[in-house]
Amino acid sequence: MNVAVVRFPGSNCDDDAFHVVGRVMGQPVRFAWHKESSLGAADAVVLPGGFSYGDYLRAGAMAANSPIMGAVKEFAEKGGPVLAICNGYQIACEAGLLDGALTRNASLHFECRDVHLAVEGKPTPFTRAIPAGRVLRIPIAHAEGRFVHPNIEQLEKEGRVVFRYVDSAGGTNDAANPNGSMANIAGTCNARGNVVGLMPHPERAAELILGSDDGKMLFASLIGETGRRV
Amino acid sequence: MKAKVYVTLKEGVLDPQGQAVARALGRLGFSEVQDARIxxxxxxQLADDVKDVEGHLKQMCEKLLANTVIEEYRYEIVK
Known part of the structure; x- marks a missing residue:
């Protein structure tokens, strides 16, 4: 599976994503520079974390309008799998690939720690292979991750809440919510399910030496999906 | 000519920065402060000969300057 990792000025998890796809998962991977207008022969796209364009104006706002995003939108419209991580999630929301917005953490702090995630909602290319009821332990590192959406009920009804902050036992409560997100939402998908965004960093938890390899399951799900489209 | 664009959070969207500022003003002795929104x-700066400057400004706000999921905007044009 050919994976393109989009690199914006200010991306800083691009190498991590590249490493996980290429070395850990053994898949062909390339960087796509933000000024490129084509993704090439990509079967999946990763929008990585970081501080694209220095978070000027709003996190993700500038990157959402960069040349490569036209190609990413076209790819997503055809059903191509897109994984948007942290700043990538902010970019995907700003670009209209996903609904909602990521706003300043309620704590006003940059939250950098492990969280627990419940995996829910409709099957997606990145969660299909994750066993039901499995709670993932994956780190977060963000200041703008409070998910806001004008119609949470609709999002829930359509099964588009994919990841939720929970405690280690899987319970949803305020203490498990690191940023004040509505309904403890950590990640969502589009109506079709092929675009998935989340604030936590699965690429930082894809090898046991890093303390957890739960994040690897997202990439393993994707690879199990080779050649199939949602 | 120049456009002055104001982007504010929609009513109901939590503004933790504004809350912190309101609390700080209270600590400074301004007990009348009830809330602050940032x-x-x-x-x-715009060329003087733009046709449909209002339309263009609206598009600028919708496409980039504001995120209409959480923010609203208004603008003034100064000749």
Missing amino acids: GKYIEV
């Missing part, structure tokens, strides 16, 4: 002010 927004952005953007000055856009």
Whole structure:
């Protein structure tokens, strides 16, 4: 599976994503520079974390309008799998690939720690292979991750809440919510399910030496999906 | 000409920065402060001969300057 990792000025998890796809998962991977207008022969796209364009104006706002995003939108419209991580999630929301917005953490702090995630909602290319009821332990590192959406009920009804902050036992409560997100939402998908965004960093938890390899399951799900489209 | 663009959070969207500022004003002795909301002010310098400047400004706000999921905007044109 050919994976393109989009690199914006200010991306800083691009190498991590590249490493996980290429070395850990053994898949062909390339960087796509933000000024490129084509993704090439990509079967999946990763929008990585970081501080694209220095978070000027709003996190993700500038990157959402960069040349490569036209190609990413076209790819997503055809059903191509897109994984948007942290700043990538902010970019995907700003670009209209996903609904909602990521706003300043309620704590006003940059939250950098492990969280627990419940995996829910409709099957997606990145969660299909994750066993039901499995709670993932994956780190977060963000200041703008409070998910806001004008119609949470609709999002829930359509099964588009994919990841939720929970405690280690899987319970949803305020203490498990690191940023004040509505309904403890950590990640969502589009109506079709092929675009998935989340604030936590699965690429930082894809090898046991890093303390957890739960994040690897997202990439393993994707690879199990080779050649199939949602 | 110049456009003055004001971008503010929609009513109901939590503004933790504004809350912190309101609390700080209270600590400074301004006991009358009940709430504060933080927004952005953007000055856009424009060529004088733009046709449909209002339409263009609206598009600028919708496409980039504001995120209409959480923010609203208004603008003034200064000749």
